[in-house]
Amino acid sequence: MDGFTFSTPVRVRFADTDAQGIVHNSAYLVWYEIARVEYLREFAGGYQALREHGIEALVLESFCRYRVPTRFDDDLVVHCRCLGLRGARFRYEYAITRGDELVADGHTEHACVDARTMHPTRVPAWLAEAIAAAEAASPSA
Amino acid sequence: MDGFTFSTPVRVRFADTDAQGIVHNSAYLVWYEIARVEYLREFAGGYQALREHGIEALVLESFCRYRVPTRFDDDLVVHCRCLGLRGARFRYEYAITRGDELVADGHTEHACVDARTMHPTRVPAWLAEAIAAAEAASPSA
Amino acid sequence: MDGFTFSTPVRVRFADTDAQGIVHNSAYLVWYEIARVEYLREFAGGYQALREHGIEALVLESFCRYRVPTRFDDDLVVHCRCLGLRGARFRYEYAITRGDELVADGHTEHACVDARTMHPTRVPAWLAEAIAAAEAASPSA
């Protein structure tokens, strides 16, 4: 997928479907999260590293456009990139594909917070640098 | 909540929380759905009536702004209104409150489809009229 | 339901269903949990009281017999009773009904643990007494 730094596969679970016979809309937000977790594992020592620094990343906003229904056992790829890093905040953009077909896309907005107080705190320099390096190295950059 | 036609209570389940100690972002989309289902029960004979006419309402788009974290056992109210009905499509807007506090808001976009073919089909007249009547009767209209 | 101390209503959410058109088997464990939470609210100051004493109740075992499929929008009642309290451990038994029909039953086993260490710790006396009083007062006792 052009313009995306990273991708990770997801196979649709039976539990992700609903009585319409297709995947429930809330499952896509879980897939987004899987992509963020794998992105951080690949480029920045994992989400657990963030938590060990006493930081949590909250979700401030989620958006998903469901273009084509997905179904049990579909093999999907979740593409993502991280951008807009400024102060405590950053943003992920996503595209979900099934073969060549774009089935969904969207974004999430995040803020780093202190895990104890839940107050916003700057994205740590090591993380900002790791993300900047990852995105700069992307073929699309 | 000013401007909303309908509201329904939701109590946060333990299963809705995650290891951040707050509610997982995907749970809000399930609460949206609960509000839509209760809205249709109140004003239009229930979602099951739609399904018995061979129609499903697909989610085309979801958006949620998470303003304040919510927690296990919180008593929330999901407010919603239905608008923008045109052809096969319609839109719900939401506000989620805890006491006087707005904790989240957002919208979903929908299309009616034929349950067999999954092709778009006009919102049935009886449903469009029921929604129009509900929204016209709203104190905020 | 004879022999049960407590019951709480649950309405089946669309998100609880799967592509078989019925409720997914994992949803029943969430309903069990709702019943435990409401039981503790009714008889023992709520689960939050336990957590504020630095105690968590872990699930050690779950069992569910799915007797009749349940469906979107079903109005269910989850009946439960707490028994077998000994040391750190206790047990809940459940019956889930739809009208007069028993649709599922089962049990869960639990242990109190220290929230920090996750090591087993005796059920606090105030909780043991509250449960004993609730169960003794049950019409079926």
Added chain:
Amino acid sequence: MDGFTFSTPVRVRFADTDAQGIVHNSAYLVWYEIARVEYLREFAGGYQALREHGIEALVLESFCRYRVPTRFDDDLVVHCRCLGLRGARFRYEYAITRGDELVADGHTEHACVDARTMHPTRVPAWLAEAIAAAEAASPSA
């Protein structure tokens, strides 16, 4: 894991955790299902093959013993075997491991039903034979 025919990896998702900081008990039933789906893919043409024959496999019973809490990002392996095939019914047994450690085990009971009527129907011969062959070929058999 001795005595198990099949295994499949599962990585714990953040969405699987709850405010106790560990995985929610209901997630294990979803992992069981993933193992069944992969088992059928490996040995019997996939669960979809069953559905295309107009058959669904219902869950009649689930049991899980949670031996050690699991956490976000854990790499688990779900081991399973299928046995007790008789008429419409069959049974899966499971063990979930994290490295060398057994973290959970249990079973599910199932019945094949006609997808339209939801009435029990014999396990089709091709499926019974595929399962028998898989289990006979198991090193532990």
